[in-house]
Amino acid sequence: MTNEFAPLSSNFQMTRQQRLAELKDGRCWDMIIIGGGITGAGILKLASQLKLKVLLLEQKDFAWGSSSRSSKMVHGGLRYMAQGQVKLTVESVRERQKLLKEAQDLVTDHSFVMSHYQREFPWPWLFNALLAVYDVFAGIKKHKFWSKLKYLSLVPKAKEQELLGGSQFSDALTEDARLVQRLIQEAKLLGAQAVNYVKVLDLLTPGEQVTGVKVQAAENAQTFTINAKVVVNATGAWSDALIPPTPDKQALPFKMRPLRGSHIILPSWRLPVASVIAVLHPKDKRPVQIYPWQNVTVVGTTDVEHHEDLNFEPQISSQEFDYLMQCIRHQFPSLKISADDVISSYSGVRPVIASGGLISPSKEKREHGIWQSPGLITVAGGKLTTFKLIAQQVLHKVKNDFGLDDKSLNQPIFERGNEKDYLASSKLPRHIQKQINACYGALSQVFNEQILSAQNCTGEADAGEEGKELCQTISYSRHIWGELLWAVKYEQVVHLDDLLLRRTRLGNVLPKGALDYLSDIKKLCAAFLPWDEARWQLETKRYKRLWQENYSCPAKDTAQNSAPESALVIQE
Template sequence: MSKVIKLNETLKREVNNHDNNDDLKLTIAKLNSHVLMTRKERIADITDVTAWDMVIIGGGITGTGILKLACQMGLKVLLLEQKDFAWGSSSRSSKMVHGGLRYMAQGQVALTRESVVERQRLLKEGQPLVTKQSFVLSHYKKAFPGPWLFNRLLSCYDFIAGEKQHKFWPKSSYLSLAPQVAEHDLLGGTQFFDALTEDARLVQRLIQESLQLGGQALNYAQVTTLDINAADNQLSVLLEDQKQRLIINAKVVVNACGAWTNLLQINQDKQANISKKPPVNMRPLRGSHLVIANWRLPVASVISVQHAQDKRPVQIYPWQNVTIVGTTDVEHHDDMALEAKISQSEFDYLLATIEQQFPHAQITKDDIISTFAGVRPVTTTNDSLAPSKEKRDHHIAKHQGVFTVTGGKLTTFRLIAQQVLTMVCQQLTVNDKTNALVLTDALNIASQQPILSQYTGAESLAFSHDIEQQILACYGELSAAFVHASEKTDCQPIRYSRHLWAELVWSVKFEQVQHLDDLLLRRTRLGNVLPEGARDLIPQVKALCSPYLTWSEKKWQEEIRRYLALWQCSYSLPQGETSSI
């Protein structure tokens, strides 16, 4: 179980810096020392632990979901991420918390049932970070699917959710719901409901709430080898600056590396005989997206389009005050150590989607603000199957003290965590039947609790509705601490984005920002939603954040060059590469 955390020197400094504000001192004092630690203090705290109950490798949605649930159980748990939290799939997904309507159409009823149940739970527990969202599908003469068939499918979908949430609208009414859609042969459209989230912020919420419960998490900490022994497992961890290597012991290790699962070197015994067989048959599949100014392509609902080329569903939807178009589903053969990026053919494919559904909008490449691409952690038994036909089920495998979890969806992260921890509890109590009952009860209690903690203040945060919702979505139970730690004048939106200036300061102080892209592409989405990756705002960001970072002027200039090169390579328009769709 987690040790009692003492108030560390960082917390004392934060409190003493605000002698003239008793409310602020009280609010800051409520933050766990694990939230307030510097990187040096965090590393020292981690190395001070003789053996962890569990170490999780991978800081995406799967790993952080396991971390949060394990912390709610009271386990002594550590999460290690080789790059930044949510760096991989979990900051570059389609942001949809959905039941997987197309999976039901493909016969994956069990997956759809799990997803719908989890979606409903997240809508109840995760607002306003997870929000209900209208979806619409246009129906055309002699085009599949027709209104009758599609609404029958939705009836099954809604039955699982326990409420009817779909309706067919004839053409005259539908054009008010989805204006400017292609009208030739239009019969009308069907409206139904799923949900959207901000995936990278969801990961951050889980991490920060885990730290609040006494867990630990460290980014830019690569597990280079993992020795599986009869007793504790031993991990060798290389920190990014390569000046320090940590040796960490754990009773149980969870490999939650997603599409990077097979890159983890596992030594089978003390003689370090490296296994030649990969844990799973991983098939990395890339999904790419376009970001467009919402004034050029305004949509209130998610517009689902059956692409004319291959009949795949592609979505055009509102997110973070911009419009997103995605996603593709193609083989990803690039170096997994590098940021995924859109290909020219994917770019053309998505532009064709817009032209198909909104011909009068006349969207061209000049209207695209940015792009992003993620890699799905899909497992396969048949590499010849079309990518969009691959199942999205998750799989959990155990080898001695190591559990490997692969596949799955953003929507089902809590369920995956629960299933992993059920197996972990069995491993931890192999020789301790008394502790078995304690852990089982702890898991049952934790599984009934919300996976996301809510702000429980009795009063409003005293901001406009939109700003208040942004704060509550990003910080949950820490919302009051965020407000008190920020000057109210700083809690204003940055340009047309939803992000607030105060978020930048909070991120560099409390969210383990190590690089400029951590701040602009994952802690906030300024690099995604503003032109040129928010290049023109960098001087203001530097002026605001410099007092809270230990970066020298040379380091700042290196970070700026690094970020701009990264954005140009992986988040701008494609540079003429080709790839088959």
């Protein structure tokens, strides 16, 4: 393939078939990372910055697991500090501050509030004392107690009976799947390789040392091997399933405890909130958040044992759904929210390390662990917020092997391009500029030149209707049509749900999973996807079933185990 666009490297523009061919060329990589979530993507990006020859493999889609199904919060976790996990809180808050500087528009500062009621924990003086310590960790002062009248202007429609007021503080929100994509795209610009839908079947262990992996691509049943100096297991909830066949396999240093967290999404006009509202659930006093995200309102999360097969899409249970609805009605009784108001749901499985004993899910520690054996590094646990710290610690373990120094490990994780020049020169509305900058960062100008300027999106007189459409938002979502075009050209879209649930969030935030827009999406994207009409119909059928079973409201008679995804041969 020729380098069609000069600003993008040939490595960045490779087709999927070219990427798969490169996996089979017999080279030995410096590092192979297994797992395409936020942990794996962070390690990939830092390794590429350190000039390592690095490859990431993901058995499903990038961010398919918990990294696209989180609460979208980049925070220290006040409740973790209250539970005594001070080290985790300090690390997380400091990492949050770094990401706010490095990933502007993608990680954004946001108002959080907690209501205080008579005779209910937490008491205002205690909560604000906790916030004072929280701010010290971050090196800022952004908390305040508001009296009842002022607090109701901040949180209208909140339950007023016995309300004392509320505390406001600062934390951050992000779009988790795009965070993963930003890291992967920037790594590919630096020469790294990342391929989705390639499953690692086994580790290569000719002796005591891991020397590579045995894999199988989704396109066919053929298996092949890939060699590497170091293999990193960053598979999240699957971390304890990929262990080399040695006597040590019987004595793992950790055990994963898959815990499901579920959320529901409502229209912002039906449940309008400007801040993240922290609510103590009336049933068990667990904190539940109600917050604005992507022009909708999200409510979550739950924290329950996940006993189903991790290879199946998780789904919200009727009990979890009722639990979240009860929380909404408790905090906003006058709004009379019902199940009919809910747009969609989503569930994710947290990669939590089991502490042992009978500890409740909500009290399990969220700290991470890193274990090293010959040729293999295994990462387990951790939070979205601390992905960069985890990457630094992983690379620190191999710094002598590759001649790395500590200073190089501490560099910013995101590339600093010409974002300021782009924002200053762009003629697009400010909210669209910020959306593009959030998704593409250092590539924003390239996105503008290739997808928007080429289509006359500036609103000039000679711009046709089709051209102007590319920079228009899709319904009330934050996404513009041009994002779909970029995704199918450069972001390894293999299935329709890749495009609608992870490259964009149309399937999460629009009614019926954005099914009403499929004909327009097909018209725009068909030329850049190797799908004939039969494949389009198969993908549409697959997506409809997937969304109905795993992203809609639960039916009372729906079984909790969803069927495995139907087999679909990928041809390009």
